[in-house]
Amino acid sequence: MGFWNNFQEKHPKAAQWVREGGLFLIFSYVVTAIKALLLIFLPGMYRGMVGDAVWMWPGVQVSLFGVDFSLAIIGNDLTSGGLAFTLANLTAIFFGECINFPLQRNVTFRSHGPIPPQIGAHFAATVVVFLVMNLFTCVWNPVTVALIANEALRSTVQSIVTTVVTGGVAMVIIFAVDKTIFAPGWGEKKN
Secondary structure, eight states, X not given: OHHHHHHHHHOHHHHHHHHHHHHHHHHHHHHHHHHHHHHHHHHHHHHHHHOSOOEEEEEEEEEETTEEEEEEEEEEOGGGTHHHHHHHHHHHHHHHHHXXXXXXXXXXXXXXXXXXXXXXXXXXXXXXXXXXXXXXXXXXXXXXXXXXXXXHHHHHHHHHHHHHHHHHHHHHHHHXXXXXXXXXXXXXXXX
């Protein structure tokens, strides 16, 4: 700890970034692993509830690597899991952020700011992450359907890659948002 204490004394801002960035990454990876586990079984559970339904917007037809698919910001076509896969992603993201938000707020950034505006900003960032992730899955999933014939292997690969990419996008967006909203004085009423 002598090295760390010396580093903190000489470079307090850099030490804060290292501490916050390290904790942010650790918590984000744990939450990403939880999301990956959820995405292994949630699509099947939702498929049992909603069947094979399509729910997507805007559904623009595109071709990539000889694979035709519908590009959407919200939802997935049936080859990408349809409504069941969309609901699974929403559930995994929501559940993950219910764990991630308090950890980042209370442990990583040690924030004592007003919770409602912090939740609102964090929620807005999470929606952006979902939209970016969904756009990615609309491209990625049909390509995997064309490349991997085994359904169980394909589903596992889709879930892992989707979670890792979503986790990467989320880490960049959410870290920038959290660094801002958990800063001292953010969201507090000005006198």
